[in-house]
Amino acid sequence: MMRAWVIRPERLGDPEHAMQLEQIEVPEPGPGEVLVRVMAAGVNYNAVWASMGLPVSIFRYTGYDFHIAGSDASGIVERVGPGVTRWEPGDEVVIHCNQSCGECAECNGLDPMACTQQKIWAYESNWGSFAEYCKVQAQQLLPKPPQLTWEAAASYGLTYFTAYRMLIDQAGIKAGDNVLVWGAGGGLGTFAVQLCALVGANAIAVVSSDDKVELVGELGAAAIIDRREFALSDPDTGERIFDEVKRFGKAVRAATGGVDPDVVFEHVGAATFYTSVFVCKPFGTIVICGATSGFNLDFDVRYLWMRQKRIIGSHFANAYQCHRANQLIIEGKIKPVLSRVFPFDECPAPHQLMKENQHVGKMVVLVGAEAEGQGAST
Numbered sequence: 001m002m003r004a005w006v007i008r009p010e011r012l013g014d015p016e017h018a019m020q021l022e023q024i025e026v027p028e029p030g031p032g033e034v035l036v037r038v039m040a041a042g043v044n045y046n047a048v049w050a051s052m053g054l055p056v057s058i059f060r061y062t063g064y065d066f067h068i069a070g071s072d073a074s075g076i077v078e079r080v081g082p083g084v085t086r087w088e089p090g091d092e093v094v095i096h097c098n099q100s101c102g103e104c105a106e107c108n109g110l111d112p113m114a115c116t117q118q119k120i121w122a123y124e125s126n127w128g129s130f131a132e133y134c135k136v137q138a139q140q141l142l143p144k145p146p147q148l149t150w151e152a153a154a155s156y157g158l159t160y161f162t163a164y165r166m167l168i169d170q171a172g173i174k175a176g177d178n179v180l181v182w183g184a185g186g187g188l189g190t191f192a193v194q195l196c197a198l199v200g201a202n203a204i205a206v207v208s209s210d211d212k213v214e215l216v217g218e219l220g221a222a223a224i225i226d227r228r229e230f231a232l233s234d235p236d237t238g239e240r241i242f243d244e245v246k247r248f249g250k251a252v253r254a255a256t257g258g259v260d261p262d263v264v265f266e267h268v269g270a271a272t273f274y275t276s277v278f279v280c281k282p283f284g285t286i287v288i289c290g291a292t293s294g295f296n297l298d299f300d301v302r303y304l305w306m307r308q309k310r311i312i313g314s315h316f317a318n319a320y321q322c323h324r325a326n327q328l329i330i331e332g333k334i335k336p337v338l339s340r341v342f343p344f345d346e347c348p349a350p351h352q353l354m355k356e357n358q359h360v361g362k363m364v365v366l367v368g369a370e371a372e373g374q375g376a377s378t
């Protein structure tokens with residue numbers, strides 16, 4: 001048996017209520033699967049959605065009557081299932097969260113993200129990292145960067161690999177581009193800012209607190225906009241305040257030296273999408289992977305067609321992109337942004353903070369690691 005933080009269908013709601021500590025049988029790795037002893041687990045927004053049962057209950061997908069969330073982990077391979085040859089017990093790993101069938105044409109020639117059986121591990125499937133052991137497909141394993149502690153290694157995968165695919169592959173950012181980054185002090189945003197700096201693009205970072213202003217400056221933002229200075233919509237009716245949208249656009253231009261952004265990095269959704277489509281430059285790209293503030297988006301399509309802008313949806317990353325991005329961490333070119341570490345017994349607390357937007361960067365829960373600072377070998 002193992003200790004695990006478990007969500008059940010009958011108690012969906014705020015994470016501090018939905019996630020409860022239970023004893024669960026340790027799963028057996030099947031063919032192509034690996035059992036990993038979890039040392040630390042990263043906190044992500046998908047566990048907030050899973051706890052709340054929003055926008056749909058995850059139990060519709062998993063086929064289980066309990067759910068162990070946690071789509072980021074660092075740990076040690078405990079056992080491998082039949083057919084696994086590249087990994088063995090004792091290997092130190094981090095885990096990417098894309099699962100696919102491994103057999104179809106998409107998995108073998110196109111992009112596993114297009115596989116009809118593609119799932120985000122520990123959201124659309126079970127056996128995540130808020131437990132002493134987790135079960136994953138062997139292709140999800142990546143080498144743990146040796147210089148990182150367990151908690152730093154567990155902190156970056158899901159959001160960093162998502163930001164990597166969005167900016168490097170989908171939007172194709174290049175040196176000199178101006179990139180408007182919403183939520184720049186959050187999980188995705190802190191990596192978007194670093195990726196821009198790495199390729200020589202200018203990140204125009206949007207944040208809403210003084211500590212995030214300081215953080216994104218340190219990460220290499222070319223300019224910072226405090227969104228508290230703009231009322232883009234009426235807080236009661238949600239109606240656009242177009243003069244404020246235009247004033248925001250002027251602030252972006254002031255930050256870039258007079259031009260509109262080539263790329264807008266979107267994941268906020270309802271509260272920002274109208275503005276994103278409006279401020280993006282002609283022939284520019286809005287790349288979107290989420291909708292924290294609501295998924296029914298509205299925008300004035302005239303600004304899209306007359307100015308020939310593109311909207312690109314993006315979802316996590318394939319294994320190749322995860323390996324490329326992980327290599328940049330191993331080389332020290334991109335750094336984890338770890339703000340707080342919690343003991344295993346307090347796992348719901350950081351999820352509640354995340355739901356209330358009371359956090360900065362990434363938060364991690366220690367699982368097998370007994371204290372912070374362990375696990376770095378070089």
Ligand SMILES: NC(=O)c1ccc[n+]([C@@H]2O[C@H](COP(=O)([O-])OP(=O)(O)OC[C@H]3O[C@@H](n4cnc5c(N)ncnc54)[C@H](OP(=O)(O)O)[C@@H]3O)[C@@H](O)[C@H]2O)c1
Nearest residue numbers: 045162183186187188207208267271289290291292315316
């Ligand atoms: N599809 C995928 O593969 C994928 C992967 C990762 C994440 N996501 C989704 O992307 C979203 C963000 O994830 P995350 O890990 O970056 O979350 P996060 O750490 O909570 O960061 C989100 C940021 O959004 C900003 N924000 C919140 N409400 C806002 C509003 N009304 N207007 C403008 N900005 C607002 C906040 O920044 P300020 O308050 O400082 O402005 C916050 O820091 C989540 O919905 C998540 O589920 C999707």
